Amino acid sequence: MGSSCFSRGNSQIASLITEFIKENNLEKNVKVEGCLCRGMCKKGPIMQINNKIYNQVTPESLESLLTEGLGLKK
Numbered sequence: 001m002g003s004s005c006f007s008r009g010n011s012q013i014a015s016l017i018t019e020f021i022k023e024n025n026l027e028k029n030v031k032v033e034g035c036l037c038r039g040m041c042k043k044g045p046i047m048q049i050n051n052k053i054y055n056q057v058t059p060e061s062l063e064s065l066l067t068e069g070l071g072l073k074k
């Protein structure tokens, strides 16, 4: 939720992540939290799942990234 990532669309991404978690009934298993700048602003918006960082996240790429990152089968 650093300012660069936020201005590049992470406010929308954050909402979409929350929706994805609810739609897939993952509320008890997944913790979502924002973080400060990770120093990768030019590659933003970034998202981290466990220790893996995804860059240039878009609303269009989000579902497949979450599915992969969370180990879900679609």
Ligand code: FES
Binding pocket: 001, 002, 003, 004, 005, 006, 036, 037, 038, 039, 040, 041, 042, 044, 045, 046
């Ligand atoms: S604001 Fe996202 S990496 Fe800097």
